[in-house]
Amino acid sequence: MAGDRNIFVVGLNDFNRQRLETLRGAEHWRFHGVIDPEAVYDTEVFDIAAMLEEATEQLEAFDGSVDAIVGYMDFPVSTMLPILCERFGTSTTSLSSLLKCEHKYWSRRVQKEVIPDFIPNFTAFDPFDDEALTRIGEAGLYFPFFVKPIKSSGSRLGFRIDTPEDFYHAIEKLREDIGLIADPFNVVLEHAELPPEVAAVDGGFCMAEEIIGGWQCTVEGYVFEGEVVSYGIFDSLRYPQVLSFFHYRYPSGLPEPIQAKMRELTDTVMTHIGYNNAAFNIEYFWDEVQDRIWLLEINTRISQSHCDLFEKVDGISNQQVAIDLGLGQRPDMPHRQGDYAIAAKFFYRVFFVDAVVTRVPSADEVAALEADFPGTMIDIQVVEGQRLSSLPEQDSYSYALALVWMGADSAEQLLEHYDRLSARLPFEFDQVEG
Template sequence: MRDRNIFVVGMDEDNQKRLEKLRGAESYRFHGVIEPAEVYDTEIFPIEAMLARADARLNAFHEPIDAIIGYMDFPVSTMLPILCERFGTRSASLESLLKCEHKYWSRLVQQEVMADYIPRFTAFDPFDSQSLQTIGEANLYFPFFVKPIKSSGSRLGFRIESPEDFAHAVEKLCESIGTISEPFNYVMDHANLPDRIRSVDGGHCMAEEIIGGWQCTLEGYVFQGEVVSYGIVDSIRYPQVLSFFHYRYPSRLPASIQAKMQDLTRQIMTHIGYDNAAFNIEYFWDEVQGRIWLLEINTRIAQSHCDLFEKVDGVSHQQVAVDLALGNLPDMPHRQGEFAVAAKFFYRVFFADATVIRVPSSAEVEVLQQAFPGTVIKIQVAPGMRLSSLPEQDSYSYALAYVWMGADSDLALEANYAWLAEQLHFDFTDIAG
């Protein structure tokens, strides 16, 4: 039997190594399509040109193409159905994907089957001077949250406490929303959309009732119509701010709450008609109100969680994406890894801006990694860099480093990271805020 050819959009060296450790990988050949630099650490998404280059790369391959996969948010997630349809490989349909990724359409679909588990919401045009009045007519009052119809990460998301906050957010949205709205509209043009949705294009935004509580991400997939949840990752924020502190796996939510989230997931993904692809859903559990809220649906595995599943379950959940793309029931192990718990930590500063003048050296990073086996540290800045030039940041802080760690308990994990963080030395000048 021949090896299977699997093309990976934006595959870099680290992920290639992880992919080559998957179950069955001895009979797979992984090929990159679209350079990693075009989809990592950038805010420019020339999606039409990227698809053209992907077409050229795939058409020049003179062997069977068995699968095309990705494990990143926009633009990769939205490109996959288009590429897979062109080359006859497996993927969720573009329309079912957009029912998840177009935030307004997604809320409308959710409202049909789980209205008690979503916040009040409305769409608005940030370029319309009457947009705040539009939000008020939808019975949304301060405070509320705004974000683009399609965003990437936490970018351009704002908590609005006052008209002044809204004016500031709208200014930022109008300045930057085009970097995603234009390529997202190109994707929408490939889909069969209801008129109500086509008129709310990528240049629009969402306003939503504030929801909160214990945040988590349910990772799952749909295989031949069956919805499967295989892991829940907790998302822990820094105190009093929206910025993430770390992702922790496995979740410490009560079993009954996890089971209810799994049930809600089956309902919504079946209703959407999403099939033969991976996804994740972000939820809140508001323990005080006794409510579960669905925050958003993402049509991919969470790349940030790959190392966590590898540490705890024994293999990256890229296993799920590959198996589904090949038409197989995912062969995902459970609790067969080296650690009982794992996390991705975000080492942050809360400046308005600054210039970096020193970062930990490679030797310093290596010493810290060796201090705790399995630890991976990725520095995200370099001397001379302005923090405001960092892509994919939230509106309140800058992530200077990502740290993946595993341990035998939550207490050990947090203590180990606290010690490690004290040894990560960055220096700045021209600090603002």
């Protein structure tokens, strides 16, 4: 039909295509995939140069207008978008403003310029430097502290360090695996103009940061023509005594003055960074005891984990924001027009060192559970015969076997429904290492 807009989605899969078709305005949009989803989802090996070349060839070969190029995933998709959008003249933020969020050392330096009281003490270090622990101490960081790569994906290769032994264990893992992200991230850095002090700290470096904590939450927002808009705040609730996430909950249960301060900090830092015409989310902690807010990190995308929760509570997925911005228009996002007062994404986990999966819920068992809890979606993450240690993108402490999205009338009802559902998920294991 005349007037249809062509929207290219990096890593588009069938699940997300169905959701995109329900957005406001979708009857005038044609969605096209760029780069197979397998190349960005189910792997830890990213050949960025090859993917950029492949995407460029696909887009150049398209017989029609390229009206938007979007994505809703973290690395490597988020970092490729500014490069592709610049090549094809579509709307998104600049590569340098994106890297001021994604390059953790550069991001902390920029944050320190405008909100120094809301970030932890930090320093960068080279994990291949045998004197790294001494240098971290010289920078004023003492046990306990946290280490993670300059560019990480999910919670991988993040470690709490309480002793020198912890540090050397972490260093061993970092030296082994950091190249999986460092090498492709360095390809992206080659496309950007970096200040000398940032250029010296490439993807092979790590961050050491003062431990921060408290009630964790995420502010979802976007910048449109210089205006910062925060349109949802989520709670990230962890399993007791461990770092692994239990569930994401929307809307947040934080006190309103704390939420208002987080929105103010978000406005300050995103404006200072020069981020524009793109979506983001920022993770914060509220330390209730000290009544202190900490900025944890900035992500340059909508959160896919939040899509269904926005749909359940507000009436439409936050993918609306990514698509509208990609088309250069103000996002058309409803508020509290969904079927539920509250919603959550739960992570059904086991806390093993390793094991082999011998039984997973069947399609019929999953369908029966979804029918018993209306509005629920269950996504099994493992298959029979799989060794848990082969799962990509896991944290350092547990394995997520299933993802469960649920809506409810209250936080109490939500947890009660999840407890009943999770008790009926039949997983079995062999060769368990506890």
